[in-house]
Amino acid sequence: MSGSTYESSPASETTTSTESAAILRIEGLKVHFPTPRGTVKAVDGIDLSIQKGETLGLVGESGCGKSTVARTVVGLVHPTAGRIVLEGREIQGLSAREMRPLREELQMVFQDPYASLNPRMTVASIIGEPFLIHRGQRDADLQICELMSLVGLDPSMRRRYPHEFSGGQRQRIGLARALALDPDVILLDEPVSALDVSVQAQVMNLLDDLKKRLGLTYLFIAHNLAVVRHMSDRVAVMYLGRIVELADRDEIYANPMHPYTEALLSAVPVPDPVIEATRERIRLEGEIPSPTETIVGCPFRARCPKAFDRCATDVPALKEHKQAHWSACHLPEEAS
Numbered sequence: 153m154s155g156s157t158y159e160s161s162p163a164s165e166t167t168t169s170t171e172s173a174a175i176l177r178i179e180g181l182k183v184h185f186p187t188p189r190g191t192v193k194a195v196d197g198i199d200l201s202i203q204k205g206e207t208l209g210l211v212g213e214s215g216c217g218k219s220t221v222a223r224t225v226v227g228l229v230h231p232t233a234g235r236i237v238l239e240g241r242e243i244q245g246l247s248a249r250e251m252r253p254l255r256e257e258l259q260m261v262f263q264d265p266y267a268s269l270n271p272r273m274t275v276a277s278i279i280g281e282p283f284l285i286h287r288g289q290r291d292a293d294l295q296i297c298e299l300m301s302l303v304g305l306d307p308s309m310r311r312r313y314p315h316e317f318s319g320g321q322r323q324r325i326g327l328a329r330a331l332a333l334d335p336d337v338i339l340l341d342e343p344v345s346a347l348d349v350s351v352q353a354q355v356m357n358l359l360d361d362l363k364k365r366l367g368l369t370y371l372f373i374a375h376n377l378a379v380v381r382h383m384s385d386r387v388a389v390m391y392l393g394r395i396v397e398l399a400d401r402d403e404i405y406a407n408p409m410h411p412y413t414e415a416l417l418s419a420v421p422v423p424d425p426v427i428e429a430t431r432e433r434i435r436l437e438g439e440i441p442s443p444t445e446t447i448v449g450c451p452f453r454a455r456c457p458k459a460f461d462r463c464a465t466d467v468p469a470l471k472e473h474k475q476a477h478w479s480a481c482h483l484p485e486e487a488s
Contacts, residue, residue: 173203173204174201174202174203174204174237175202175203175204175238175239175336175337175369176201176202176225176236176237176238176239176337176369176371177200177201177202177235177236177237178198178199178200178201178221178225178234178235178236178237179199179234179235179236179237180197180198180199180233180234180235181195181197181198181199181221181224181231181233181234181235181236181244182195182196182197182231182232182233182234183195183217183220183221183224183229183231183232184196184232187444189444190444190445191444192443192444193392193393193443193444194217194220194393194443195217195220195221195224195231195393196217196392196393196394197233197234197393197394198217198221198234198390198393198394198395199395199470200221200388200395200398202337202369202371203369204336204367204369205363205367205368205369206369206370206385206386207363207369207370207371207372207383207384207385207386208370208371208372208384208385208386208387208388209372209373209374209380209381209383209384209386209387209388209401210371210372210373210374210388210390211373211374211375211376211377211380211387211388211389211390211416212375212389212390212391213375213391213440214375215440215443216390216391216392216393217390217392217393218341218342218373218375218390219263219341219342219373221373221390222260222339222341222371222373223260223341224236224244225243225258225339225371226251226258226259226260226339227243227246227248227251227254230245231244231245238254238257238258238337239257239336241254243258252285252286255282255286255333255335256286256333256334256335257335257336257337258335258336258337258338258339259330259331259333259335259337259338259339260330260338260339260340260341261323261326261327261330261338261339261340261341261343262326262341262343263341263342263343263345263346264346265319265320265322265323265325265326265346265347266314266319266322266346268326269314269322269325269326270314271313271314271315272313273313273314274310274311274312274313275296275300275305275309275310275311275312275313275314275317275325276293276296276310276311278314278325278329279296279299279300279310279325279328279329279332280292280293280295280296280332281329282329282332282333283295283332283333286333293310295332296310297310299328299331299332300328302328302331302362303324303325303327303328303331303358303362304324304354304358305321305324305325305328318351319346319347319348319351320347320348320351320354320355323343323344323346323347323355324355324358327343327358327359327362331362331366334366335368336368336369337368337369337370337371338368338369338370338371339370339371339373340359340370340371340372340373341373342373342374342375343355343359343372344356344374344379345374345375345376352379356379356382356383359383360383370383372384377405377416377417377419377420378420380401381401381405384401385400385401386398386399386400386401387399387400387401387404387405389404389410389412389413389416391412391451391452392440392441392443392447392451392452393443394451394470394480395470395478395480396410396412396413396452396470396479396480396481397409397410397412397413397478397479397480397481398470398477398478398479399476399477399478400476400477403476403477404477405417407477409473409477409479409481409483409484410452410479410480410481411434411452411456411457411458411481411483412452412455412456414434415434415435415436418432418433418434419433419434434457436455436457437455437457438454438455439454439455440455441454448464448465449463449464449465449466449467450463450464450466450467450468450480450481450482451467458483460482460486462482462486463482466482468480468481468482471484471485473485
């Protein structure tokens, strides 16, 4: 096991019926950025699969590589290694021209609703741009009105500019733009993190409703585990560019196997003040290793309260320690 990052993975098990139904597969994905101080390993060999109609939550601290995964899948970042397979077709490393036909199948909603919309374009122009680019359709007013209604916006406001809308409304505009070409898969990069809590709930309910009505598949990226629990069918936990745990939503919240997942869950507030007052929170000590650093052993070892000798020498493989529950940790093996 020593020196091997992943001996097996959820995306490499090709014999299961679940994998055969995967609409999006990510296999051995690496995204490294050379810098004067060394190579930043933003994504360092991850494997994921998303089934048609499900929401896979990808969660982790800021800087762990979540957004880089999404940007690489949609072609905004080129991978260093690995495969990305969308509905049976490999799409990693395609040029902008080659990716263009795939935009009708794969879309993305960005984190910042203020920066992701062109302030010089009206809402009608923003939502109508996909029709112009992909279908040469200059007059799409009817479709624009339908899309605005679909996401809860008044179509009479289509001639206004983004600065005339609230943050939640701007995110709905971005969502309407993503829906314009009837995609099968939408990557949601922290779509509610910049919004007020009350608006977050509205947008999440809208996303859930659209998924059911339109048969959408989501990769939902977030750092808030309460949000991920509400939205996701399965949850993947990411740390320093790697997946450290993957399981069904209820399973991972009830029985976390990785100490990092346990620490994240302990930070989620409980609405009952009595329980919250007596609940013990796991506080991680130490610093996150530099992404340019060559790490020997488990990447989480320096901050892990349960680390032991083997963690200093062997990289834990992402293994299925129980049915459909994967973890990159030596502890489940030691306990068995």
